[in-house]
Amino acid sequence: MDTGFKPLGREKITLWLMLAPTLIGLLFGVLGSILATVALSFTHWDLLTPPRWANFDNYIALFNDEKLWEALTNTFKFSLLYVPAVVVISMFVAVLLNRKIRGVTIFRTIYFLPVVTSAVATALVWNMIYGKDTGILNFIIEKLGGQPVCWLCTDKVLIALIIVNVWGAIGEGMIIFLAGLTAVPREYYEASELDGAGGGSKFFKITLPLVTPSIFFMTLIVTINAFQAYDYIYMLTRRGHGDSSFPVVVYSIYRNAWSFFNYGGASAQAIELALFVIILMGIYLWMERRYVVYD
Amino acid sequence: MRKLMFSVAMVTILLLSACGGAKPAGTGGTEPVTITFSAWGAPEELAVWKQIVSDFEAANPGIKVNVEVSDWDAYWDKLKTQLAANTPPDVFAMDAPLFLDYQTRGVLANLQPYIDKNPDMLKDVYPQTLEAYKTAEGYYGLPRDFQTIVLFYNKDMFDAAGVSYPTADWTWDDLRAAAKKLTLDTNGDGKIEQYGFVFDQWDMEPGWSEALWSQGGDIISADHTKTLVGEPASRKGWQTLYDMVFVDKSSPDANTIGQYGLDLFQAKIAAMTPLGHWAVPGYDGAGFAYDAAPMPAGDAGHATSVNSAGFVVANASKNQEAAFEFIKFVMSEPGQKRLTELGFAIPVLKSVAESPVFLEQKNSKLNQQVFLDSLAFSRMKPVFKGYDEWAAVIGDGMGAVWRGEAGLDETLNQIVPQADEVLAKNK
Numbered sequence: 277m278d279t280g281f282k283p284l285g286r287e288k289i290t291l292w293l294m295l296a297p298t299l300i301g302l303l304f305g306v307l308g309s310i311l312a313t314v315a316l317s318f319t320h321w322d323l324l325t326p327p328r329w330a331n332f333d334n335y336i337a338l339f340n341d342e343k344l345w346e347a348l349t350n351t352f353k354f355s356l357l358y359v360p361a362v363v364v365i366s367m368f369v370a371v372l373l374n375r376k377i378r379g380v381t382i383f384r385t386i387y388f389l390p391v392v393t394s395a396v397a398t399a400l401v402w403n404m405i406y407g408k409d410t411g412i413l414n415f416i417i418e419k420l421g422g423q424p425v426c427w428l429c430t431d432k433v434l435i436a437l438i439i440v441n442v443w444g445a446i447g448e449g450m451i452i453f454l455a456g457l458t459a460v461p462r463e464y465y466e467a468s469e470l471d472g473a474g475g476g477s478k479f480f481k482i483t484l485p486l487v488t489p490s491i492f493f494m495t496l497i498v499t500i501n502a503f504q505a506y507d508y509i510y511m512l513t514r515r516g517h518g519d520s521s522f523p524v525v526v527y528s529i530y531r532n533a534w535s536f537f538n539y540g541g542a543s544a545q546a547i548e549l550a551l552f553v554i555i556l557m558g559i560y561l562w563m564e565r566r567y568v569v570y571d
Numbered sequence: 572m573r574k575l576m577f578s579v580a581m582v583t584i585l586l587l588s589a590c591g592g593a594k595p596a597g598t599g600g601t602e603p604v605t606i607t608f609s610a611w612g613a614p615e616e617l618a619v620w621k622q623i624v625s626d627f628e629a630a631n632p633g634i635k636v637n638v639e640v641s642d643w644d645a646y647w648d649k650l651k652t653q654l655a656a657n658t659p660p661d662v663f664a665m666d667a668p669l670f671l672d673y674q675t676r677g678v679l680a681n682l683q684p685y686i687d688k689n690p691d692m693l694k695d696v697y698p699q700t701l702e703a704y705k706t707a708e709g710y711y712g713l714p715r716d717f718q719t720i721v722l723f724y725n726k727d728m729f730d731a732a733g734v735s736y737p738t739a740d741w742t743w744d745d746l747r748a749a750a751k752k753l754t755l756d757t758n759g760d761g762k763i764e765q766y767g768f769v770f771d772q773w774d775m776e777p778g779w780s781e782a783l784w785s786q787g788g789d790i791i792s793a794d795h796t797k798t799l800v801g802e803p804a805s806r807k808g809w810q811t812l813y814d815m816v817f818v819d820k821s822s823p824d825a826n827t828i829g830q831y832g833l834d835l836f837q838a839k840i841a842a843m844t845p846l847g848h849w850a851v852p853g854y855d856g857a858g859f860a861y862d863a864a865p866m867p868a869g870d871a872g873h874a875t876s877v878n879s880a881g882f883v884v885a886n887a888s889k890n891q892e893a894a895f896e897f898i899k900f901v902m903s904e905p906g907q908k909r910l911t912e913l914g915f916a917i918p919v920l921k922s923v924a925e926s927p928v929f930l931e932q933k934n935s936k937l938n939q940q941v942f943l944d945s946l947a948f949s950r951m952k953p954v955f956k957g958y959d960e961w962a963a964v965i966g967d968g969m970g971a972v973w974r975g976e977a978g979l980d981e982t983l984n985q986i987v988p989q990a991d992e993v994l995a996k997n998k
Contacts, residue, residue, distance in 0.1 A: 410830065426830060535960070
């Protein structure tokens with residue numbers, strides 16, 4: 277796979293110069309924030325008075341915070357459903373749209389539209405769909421003779437949120453899979469057709485193995501997104517006064533910092549969340565070596 | 572040129588001596604001072620603030636005011652960032668319950684020295700609205716308007732059900748009985764279309780503090796160390812609300828409320844609701860006949876909540892004196908009159924509240940007097956450090972009860988110690 281070019285001499289200088297704006301931004305913006313978060317997680321800080329050293333207080337507090345446990349459980353439940361759903365559905369959509377059909381560009385655009393639309397605006401629309409007595413979904417259910425369902429209540433909220441979040445994410449996944457699919461050489465399909473392979477076996481024997489790099493990449497990105505999912509969840513489940521019927525970890529971080537003057541504790545929660553993601557990435561990378569096919 | 576230099580120097584000296592040498596920097600020259608005023612509010616409030624500012628600038632040619640109005644959430648996030656960066660607005664709006672969270676962290680200026688120079692300015696202000704901002708060293712904030720909670724009722728629904736309107740003699744039992752009669756399944760499908768009563772199940776102010784206080788219960792101890800919402804008398808207040816939701820079913824549970832996403836009284840789904848004056852402009856435009864009565868009495872008599880929105884001056888402000896002038900103007904008769912025209916709140920100045928400006932607002936047929944009469948038995952919405960976190964423990968915890976997932980007593984037993992922990996942490 278090593279196809280990159282190797283810069284030499286003057287080219288190297290040009291290269292670094294061109295990379296500099298991004299690298300400086302990363303260094304101060306991202307790396308700076310990470311280091312600051314690590315440092316703050318060892319302090320008691322209310323933003324308005326100087327931080328006080330806290331040793332491991334904030335990390336010990338993680339284990340005693342019932343609300344955080346609830347949020348962690350929610351984040352894991354959400355991720356467990358969200359990640360496979362996004363990967364499978366966006367691959368399905370990509371396979372469907374990776375052929376010469378009339379209006380394929382329109383379909384691709386439609387699927388991609390949620391990605392470029394403001395989450396806050398679309399969440400408002402979803403609120404109108406999910407409302408119990410006022411919602412469009414229940415209007416249809418009642419017209420068909422069913423009982424109205426409280427979609428955003430405790431027992432249904434997870435599935436309702438998964439639907440919205442997956443809907444919002446398949447556009448991006450579709451693009452990544454389309455890119456992966458175009459890299460699959462046509463000859464493989466032609467050869468298999470000569471051997472009498474049908475649509476199903478072409479997909480499982482050729483397409484699937486050859487897009488494993490895309491699947492791997494998608495799973496990685498989608499997992500990170502799942503742990504950071506916030507905007508749709510907040511907009512659909514907030515109950516006023518900062519309460520939510522489905523608090524996730526990012527929500528807990530925000531609330532601890534901005535409502536409870538607890539920036540140290542919020543930083544420790546952020547680090548905890550990052551550690552979970554890092555562990556998962558480790559597992560993925562190990563699986564990559566075993567299962568991913570790089571031509 | 573030398574003449575000009577001379578006069579500039581003279582003016583500077585004059586100004587310096589006028590300040591008594593307290594703040595020699597930043598007052599040189601005749602340049603107008605510009606201060607920033609920041610508040611939460613709806614777009615229509617921005618227009619009123621701009622009007623007040625232009626009145627103020629006309630009366631104080633030496634001071635210019637920049638107004639910034641944001642929505643509630645954005646306001647607090649931005650404010651905290653500005654305070655942390657030491658670039659806060661000179662004067663900004665404060666919600667009384669949150670006051671100590673800022674004052675105890677040293678970011679607010681003591682207004683007492685300025686108040687001492689204007690001994691008459693607080694004479695005509697309702698004392699109940701001042702209490703929240705008082706500290707051992709004097710006032711670190713001043714109220715601009717206030718809210719008492721009253722019982723709004725939909726006259727059309729009462730008339731249709733043949734129930735007589737709430738009176739000043741009502742007890743919680745009367746309210747409960749009326750709510751039952753006003754709860755209707757109008758189309759006979761076994762589901763309730765109209766509820767008798769709805770209250771805020773999270774926030775104590777338009778929700779449950781009145782029920783607790785009127786039975787002799789309380790919220791937290793005076794020294795802010797003990798949560799009292801689980802005391803026996805408080806539980807009696809909770810029980811009334813609980814029974815209305817789960818026994819009488821005359822008040823909707825949290826799941827039912829959650830589907831609407833708006834005020835059930837305004838949506839003509841509930842016949843009564845305890846709320847403050849901020850609801851009036853919305854109700855006036857909702858197209859039904861309504862009025863307001865005092866909150867009902869319990870074992871310990873009538874009780875309602877009084878809360879104020881106020882102003883504070885940033886400790887980091889270089890123009891504290893100008894900032895105070897602005898506060899003084901908003902609290903004066905012309906400022907208070909303008910603010911009252913907005914229709915969201917009650918002026919803190921008695922002379923304005925008890926005048927036609929407030930009592931006979933042109934857009935409202937509402938009995939405004941009831942808001943002022945309620946002051947006679949009002950209790951201050953508690954103000955203490957850690958308010959937001961404490962309120963989250965109680966509000967989120969009770970959410971399980973109102974959703975029908977947990978019992979009342981077991982939940983109170985569980986959340987009171989958690990709430991006390993928050994108080995201990997914020998000591």
